[in-house]
Amino acid sequence: MTPYKAFWQIIRYTPGLYALNAVLQVFRSCIPLLPALIVREVMDRLAVTPGVDSGLWVLLALLVGVVTARVAALLMSVTVDATSTASGTGLLLSNSFSRILGKPGAQGLRRPLGDVVNRLTTDTSGVSDMLMNSLVVLGSASQAAVALVVLFSVDPLITAVVVVPLIAAGFLINFTSTRIKKYHGESRRAAGEVSSFLHEVFNAAQAIQLANAQRRVGERFREVNDTRRRRSMQSRFFTTVFLSSVWTTTTGLGTGIVLLMVAGKFKDGSFTVGDLALFVAYLGWITEFTALFSQNLAAYKQATVSLDRLAEVLPDGGTPADLVAHRPIRPVPDPVLAEPAQGEPLDLLTVRGLTYQHPESGRGIKGVDLTVRRGSFTVVTGTVGGGKTTLLRAVLGLMPKEDGSIRWNGQEITDPADFFVPPRSAYTPQVPHLVSETVRENVLAGLSVPDERLRAATRAAVLDRDLERLDNGLDTLVGTKGTKLSGGQAQRVAAARMFVRNADLLVFDDLSSALDVTTERLLWQRIFEAEDKTCLVVSHRRAALERAGHIIVLKDGTVAAEGTLQDLLRTSPELREIWHAGEGADLDES
Numbered sequence: 001m002t003p004y005k006a007f008w009q010i011i012r013y014t015p016g017l018y019a020l021n022a023v024l025q026v027f028r029s030c031i032p033l034l035p036a037l038i039v040r041e042v043m044d045r046l047a048v049t050p051g052v053d054s055g056l057w058v059l060l061a062l063l064v065g066v067v068t069a070r071v072a073a074l075l076m077s078v079t080v081d082a083t084s085t086a087s088g089t090g091l092l093l094s095n096s097f098s099r100i101l102g103k104p105g106a107q108g109l110r111r112p113l114g115d116v117v118n119r120l121t122t123d124t125s126g127v128s129d130m131l132m133n134s135l136v137v138l139g140s141a142s143q144a145a146v147a148l149v150v151l152f153s154v155d156p157l158i159t160a161v162v163v164v165p166l167i168a169a170g171f172l173i174n175f176t177s178t179r180i181k182k183y184h185g186e187s188r189r190a191a192g193e194v195s196s197f198l199h200e201v202f203n204a205a206q207a208i209q210l211a212n213a214q215r216r217v218g219e220r221f222r223e224v225n226d227t228r229r230r231r232s233m234q235s236r237f238f239t240t241v242f243l244s245s246v247w248t249t250t251t252g253l254g255t256g257i258v259l260l261m262v263a264g265k266f267k268d269g270s271f272t273v274g275d276l277a278l279f280v281a282y283l284g285w286i287t288e289f290t291a292l293f294s295q296n297l298a299a300y301k302q303a304t305v306s307l308d309r310l311a312e313v314l315p316d317g318g319t320p321a322d323l324v325a326h327r328p329i330r331p332v333p334d335p336v337l338a339e340p341a342q343g344e345p346l347d348l349l350t351v352r353g354l355t356y357q358h359p360e361s362g363r364g365i366k367g368v369d370l371t372v373r374r375g376s377f378t379v380v381t382g383t384v385g386g387g388k389t390t391l392l393r394a395v396l397g398l399m400p401k402e403d404g405s406i407r408w409n410g411q412e413i414t415d416p417a418d419f420f421v422p423p424r425s426a427y428t429p430q431v432p433h434l435v436s437e438t439v440r441e442n443v444l445a446g447l448s449v450p451d452e453r454l455r456a457a458t459r460a461a462v463l464d465r466d467l468e469r470l471d472n473g474l475d476t477l478v479g480t481k482g483t484k485l486s487g488g489q490a491q492r493v494a495a496a497r498m499f500v501r502n503a504d505l506l507v508f509d510d511l512s513s514a515l516d517v518t519t520e521r522l523l524w525q526r527i528f529e530a531e532d533k534t535c536l537v538v539s540h541r542r543a544a545l546e547r548a549g550h551i552i553v554l555k556d557g558t559v560a561a562e563g564t565l566q567d568l569l570r571t572s573p574e575l576r577e578i579w580h581a582g583e584g585a586d587l588d589e590s
């Protein structure tokens with residue numbers, strides 16, 4: 001799809017708003033032509049009969065009326081402007097998000113997060129602002145056309161002569177459009193690199209401090225920022241300084257030509273003072289049109305760059321056509337007041353021949369079988385990098401399986417990402433994701449439940465004693481991404497978020513990695529106080545292994561051994577190693 005067609009598609013999304021705005025812009029632009037005609041009439045009258053007569057008062061009243069009408073049109077067009085700009089941006093964002101979030105887990109992002117955020121904010125508004133400004137150009141074009149006709153009727157020769165530099169300026173600007181596009185692309189890329197870099201720095205703040213690498217990070221930040229400054233200056237120079245100097249020079253040149261040509265005509269009376277006032281006023285509008293047109297031409301080129309940049313963040317090679325496909329934009333839903341209807345309760349989860357290999361490393365899991373029965377406690381353990389996390393994520397649809405089947409009570413699940421959600425299943429990842437809000441909001445995450453249920457969830461997550469010690473209990477702010485909490489507290493807040501959803505199947509990825517042995521034992525004990533819970537747990541800790549009804553040992557992405565703890569302690573050297581390593585850890589902590 002050509003950029004032109006893509007932009008047209010955005011306009012067609014809210015055609016009524018764009019049409020109304022176009023009418024308002026034309027009205028708002030053409031109406032100032034009237035005051036200039038009135039001023040010419042006033043000037044010519046004053047030149048003939050000095051003093052204010054009744055005719056003059058009528059003209060002045062007309063002038064006030066015209067200005068008032070213009071202000072009203074201006075206010076209306078500002079409102080319509082904002083609404084249609086928001087709907088254009090909304091369409092681009094809605095299409096981008098639905099494609100990105102439609103992919104399993106973090107697979108949706110093809111670029112670093114900071115860069116994606118930068119593109120989704122600046123590039124979307126670049127496109128919709130350009131479309132809105134093109135209506136301003138349309139208004140200005142009608143204004144310039146009427147002005148030309150009026151000037152032509154006053155003096156065709158002078159009009160023809162002053163228009164030549166304007167046309168030349170238009171060609172000059174068009175000639176530079178390739179450069180405008182190039183510089184804008186470079187400037188946006190450099191801005192994206194700064195955002196990505198900042199995002200990575202904030203994420204790795206602790207690691208940077210521990211490695212004493214602040215200075216190097218500061219230097220690198222200066223480097224990327226310097227590049228951005230240079231690229232941005234280059235782009236702004238072309239689009240703002242160059243274009244505005246072309247149009248200022250053209251206006252000056254036009255006015256100079258008029259003054260030179262009319263000098264003789266004043267004497268013989270074929271050109272009046274009013275005509276001169278009219279020429280100076282109208283010439284300004286004609287050159288303003290040239291300037292706006294050329295700026296919009298530059299903005300058009302920049303918007304084509306922005307459209308390509310947005311398409312680049314879409315997964316699976318998106319195109320501009322995907323960005324502008326018409327779809328309803330829905331408001332953010334209210335917090336969930338009721339849970340979705342319970343599907344068929346879990347009886348048996350069977351996974352056969354599950355395979356997923358990370359494209360970047362070619363490693364992952366291959367042909368893994370897994371059976372989880374209702375009320376059971378299944379532990380997945382194994383060597384470092386054995387594929388435990390990959391297995392859980394592939395089962396839950398957070399990574400797209402390459403091969404194998406997943407069945408819930410014998411029924412094949414074709415879209416696990418859609419299926420494995422509360423109230424069927426809930427998941428706590430190895431690294432909990434907390435938002436910079438209160439503990440309560442992190443646990444509820446949009447859910448609306450009675451207080452007792454919230455308290456039961458925090459108790460099950462062994463968070464009750466911590467809440468008593470926190471300044472504002474459940475209403476304590478957790479800081480950016482939970483930095484005010486300890487690693488163990490953050491993990492238990494994430495666990496409480498899982499428990500409050502009352503899911504049938506609970507999936508934990510190494511929940512105990514930041515918990516001491518006593519807290520971990522208490523946690524498993526409390527989970528089992530609630531009847532009928534089914535747990536699938538990645539762990540290498542004794543507290544979990546001792547409770548397990550079934551253990552799966554993964555090594556290099558395949559099942560090395562499986563069975564009960566007693567069996568595996570006899571038959572599996574990998575499990576023996578994990579068990580003995582756990583002995584040391586238990587002793588250290590007790």
Ligand SMILES: Nc1ncnc2c1ncn2[C@@H]1O[C@H](COP(=O)(O)OP(=O)(O)OP(=O)(O)O)[C@@H](O)[C@H]1O
Pocket residue numbers: 358359360361362363364382383384385386387388389390391
């Ligand atoms: N995003 C990724 N891109 C490329 N390779 C990956 C990615 N994630 C994991 N891997 C590789 O896939 C293999 C399995 O990783 P996985 O995280 O599933 O192992 P794990 O058993 O959970 O590891 P750990 O014990 O360290 O938590 C490893 O060799 C790892 O290097």
